[in-house]
Amino acid sequence: MNKPTRQPPNASSTGIKGLVFDEPLLFEMGSPGRIAYSLPKYDVPEVELEAILPTAEIRDPIANFPELSELDVVRHFTRLSQWNFSIDTNFYPLGSCTMKYNPKVNNEMAALPGFAQHHPYTPEALSQGSLQLMFELQEYLKEISGMAHVSLQPAAGAQGELTGMLMIHAYHASQGTQRKKVILPDSAHGTNPATASLCGYSVIQIQSDERGLIDPNKLESMMDEETAAIMLTNPNTLGIFETDILKITEIVHNKGGLVYCDGANLNAVMGKTKMRAMGVDVLHFNLHKTFSTPHGGGGPGAGPVGIVDKLEPFLPKPVIEHTGGKYVLNRDRPDSIGKMKAFYGNFGILVRAYTYIRSLGPEGIKQVAEMAVLNANYIKASLDEHYHLPYNGPSLHECVFNDKRQLKNKVSTMDIAKMLIDYGFHPPTIYFPLIVKGALMIEPTETESKETLDKFIRTMKDIAKLAETKPEIFHDSPRMPVVSRLDEITAARNPKLKWKPEGLESKAT
Ligand SMILES: Cc1ncc(COP(=O)(O)O)c(C=O)c1O
Numbered sequence: 001m002n003k004p005t006r007q008p009p010n011a012s013s014t015g016i017k018g019l020v021f022d023e024p025l026l027f028e029m030g031s032p033g034r035i036a037y038s039l040p041k042y043d044v045p046e047v048e049l050e051a052i053l054p055t056a057e058i059r060d061p062i063a064n065f066p067e068l069s070e071l072d073v074v075r076h077f078t079r080l081s082q083w084n085f086s087i088d089t090n091f092y093p094l095g096s097c098t099m100k101y102n103p104k105v106n107n108e109m110a111a112l113p114g115f116a117q118h119h120p121y122t123p124e125a126l127s128q129g130s131l132q133l134m135f136e137l138q139e140y141l142k143e144i145s146g147m148a149h150v151s152l153q154p155a156a157g158a159q160g161e162l163t164g165m166l167m168i169h170a171y172h173a174s175q176g177t178q179r180k181k182v183i184l185p186d187s188a189h190g191t192n193p194a195t196a197s198l199c200g201y202s203v204i205q206i207q208s209d210e211r212g213l214i215d216p217n218k219l220e221s222m223m224d225e226e227t228a229a230i231m232l233t234n235p236n237t238l239g240i241f242e243t244d245i246l247k248i249t250e251i252v253h254n255k256g257g258l259v260y261c262d263g264a265n266l267n268a269v270m271g272k273t274k275m276r277a278m279g280v281d282v283l284h285f286n287l288h289k290t291f292s293t294p295h296g297g298g299g300p301g302a303g304p305v306g307i308v309d310k311l312e313p314f315l316p317k318p319v320i321e322h323t324g325g326k327y328v329l330n331r332d333r334p335d336s337i338g339k340m341k342a343f344y345g346n347f348g349i350l351v352r353a354y355t356y357i358r359s360l361g362p363e364g365i366k367q368v369a370e371m372a373v374l375n376a377n378y379i380k381a382s383l384d385e386h387y388h389l390p391y392n393g394p395s396l397h398e399c400v401f402n403d404k405r406q407l408k409n410k411v412s413t414m415d416i417a418k419m420l421i422d423y424g425f426h427p428p429t430i431y432f433p434l435i436v437k438g439a440l441m442i443e444p445t446e447t448e449s450k451e452t453l454d455k456f457i458r459t460m461k462d463i464a465k466l467a468e469t470k471p472e473i474f475h476d477s478p479r480m481p482v483v484s485r486l487d488e489i490t491a492a493r494n495p496k497l498k499w500k501p502e503g504l505e506s507k508a509t
Pocket of ligand 1: 096097156157158159189191233237262264265286301303
């Protein structure tokens with residue numbers, strides 16, 4: 001029988017009243033002969049399997065295979081689904097990941113049979129609607145970023161980076177030079193150096209200054225004609241705008257280098273300014289962050305990439321074009337870096353982004369950035385007396401605290417994150433960016449109401465107080481979810497993936 005097993009750590013302050021049930025595996029449930037279907041009596045003679053199939057093709061019966069009713073199965077999976085945390089259940093302030101609410105109309109549009117059941121091998125002449133949607137989405141992304149061309153192929157931000165850097169590589173090769181280095185700030189997301197080295201470049205790190213920004217003088221001393229590009233993020237992973245961006249892009253261009261901008265933080269600036277105006281040559285968009293598609297669990301996503309004119313010959317092929325009143329896929333692209341993704345990218349994500357942009361319009365897009373920045377600054381100003389802010393300059397859509405104050409009582413960022421789970425919130429991004437020791441990176445996004453932000457702020461203040469008054473209770477949190485504190489290294493290195501029935505020496509190995 002299911003029994004409630006967990007209690008909130010601090011029942012009076014959490015206000016959590018729901019029950020979380022233990023859930024057995026399907027293999028531990030059921031009763032012999034129970035079934036989940038009822039079919040009419042056979043109207044053909046029954047035959048033995050052996051009479052119609054070769055013995056080698058007949059599977060042995062599976063020992064202890066569960067026999068269940070439809071209700072057993074429905075309740076099992078419904079209860080499991082209730083163990084999940086999602087943006088639809090509560091606040092998900094995952095910094096750098098922009099976990100905003102995803103309006104349901106986006107899903108409805110992606111589920112329209114004309115889109116969802118459109119086979120990618122359908123001839124172009126019969127695919128005009130889908131091609132038009134993709135073409136127009138490219139136009140919107142060009143308008144938002146100021147970039148001259150956009151490819152929708154990449155399936156994630158990281159693949160957008162790879163696509164962009166391959167085009168940079170192809171461009172330098174076409175100039176008869178093969179540059180060897182890429183400069184990256186130490187605040188960069190891990191995918192940036194990984195991408196640069198995957199393209200064969202040595203990664204040269206530039207240390208952020210005391211503002212958390214790139215120092216143009218330092219960059220000038222590092223930039224040379226062996227350097228293919230700088231890969232930066234603006235606003236950077238501290239949520240701070242690179243105020244010297246015009247100087248930075250000029251320094252790089254003066255030596256013949258190109259500027260790659262990681263656009264994962266576009267939520268902070270879209271509709272307010274254009275990346276091209278800052279001298280950016282290549283930009284990737286994370287549609288599954290900025291343009292509302294939910295992400296997590298490895299995908300699916302979409303990381304379109306925008307470029308300046310001089311990189312146009314290298315775009316991944318096919319390129320969607322609009323000529324003579326028709327949408328066509330141009331495959332005749334001799335200098336293209338090739339195909340980056342099967343067919344035309346993750347089409348369902350493109351439909352969602354298109355719907356999102358069309359529903360908001362230019363004014364709505366601008367308001368998104370304004371609200372995202374306002375919300376982050378409200379949290380920052382409300383918590384700065386309680387948590388240490390290692391970089392205290394003006395920030396945009398996210399703010400990065402750390403555990404410096406709480407560590408005095410041996411309460412770490414990990415403890416704070418786990419305690420937040422007991423209060424019903426998803427933890428923020430932790431221990432990133434790497435330049436902040438014990439980072440707690442909070443990004444509320446524009447979709448959260450003041451009530452939600454206030455509840456989160458109250459909780460964070462409560463947690464700061466508990467860290468001073470009852471630091472010992474942190475070590476057992478989270479208590480509320482089905483799985484409490486894991487030994488994360490053992491879980492990653494030694495996962496228990498097999499189940500054995502009761503009575504055998506171990507249940508799970
Ligand atoms: C700043 C930044 N750049 C790049 C990426 C990579 O994007 P994706 O996860 O879509 O590959 C992320 C993802 O979290 C990010 O936060």
